[in-house]
Amino acid sequence: MLATLDLHLLNGAARPGLRGAARFVAEFWYFGIKEARACLFVALFFAAVFLVPRAGLFGLPRYDVLLVAALAIQAWMVWTGLETGDELKAVSLFHVVGFALEVFKTSGAIQSWSYPDFAWTKLWGVPLFSGFMYAAVGSYIIQAWRLFDLRVRHHPPHWMAALIAILIYANFFTHHYIGDYRWYLAACALGLYARTTVVFRPLDRERQMPLLLAFVLIGLFIWLAENISTFWGVWRYPNQVGAWATVHVSKWSSWSLLVIMTFTIVANLKHIKARIHVPEH
Known part of the structure; x- marks a missing residue:
């Protein structure tokens, strides 16, 4: 069913009968479907975050169950061809980069946030599943690149x-x-990115938007997901220990900057780099 859906979404055949409001609705609908499909890893991973009880499952602590779930999702995506070997290497790099940041931020000297629950798969106080939260962003960008037939100008x-x-x-x-x-x-x-535009195809026609706007929007949705995750107690900031509070809006800017870093790694994949236009002057 997923392969059939992808073939349908990637079909860019012209639809000349669509005009005016009907075209707007159709393109908006397909844009939403493609965005949801690109978030496949994110959706499955966060479904596990919300569904796994805090007490864990089958005698395993929650963080360990989440690691098993994340590894299973990642293996399934590679096995089914949803991600290639090169893309897996990029996603793995996101995991390592994110985990290193988590270790630093949760260290005793910094204590920006913490993972309060016990787990067998904790290293330096950080559960190994945490790196997949960063890898999920990379997976989304990789999937969106294919589904929207993305090109980058300037x-x-x-x-x-x-x-x-x-x-x-x-x-x-x-x-x-x-x-x-x-x-x-x-x-x-x-x-650097003031002139850069991303060209994408929600249905049968190419549209474009400033790449900087895409960075900010993705950062916003990550910030919203972070609020949900802290509400469910997956991790906590110091001001959330006594009672949950909204994650400070300044984190939106941090996530948007992190998206720029993630995009840069993805942009160096061979098949993606070929679709990026770098002006000579």
């Missing part, structure tokens, strides 16, 4: 994009010691 030189991505990642660590430079980095990213 992308900055890849070395510049890589440099700003590295600095963004480094700032998540260094701002605890030498100040937070996220807004300076955001300004640099704004300059």
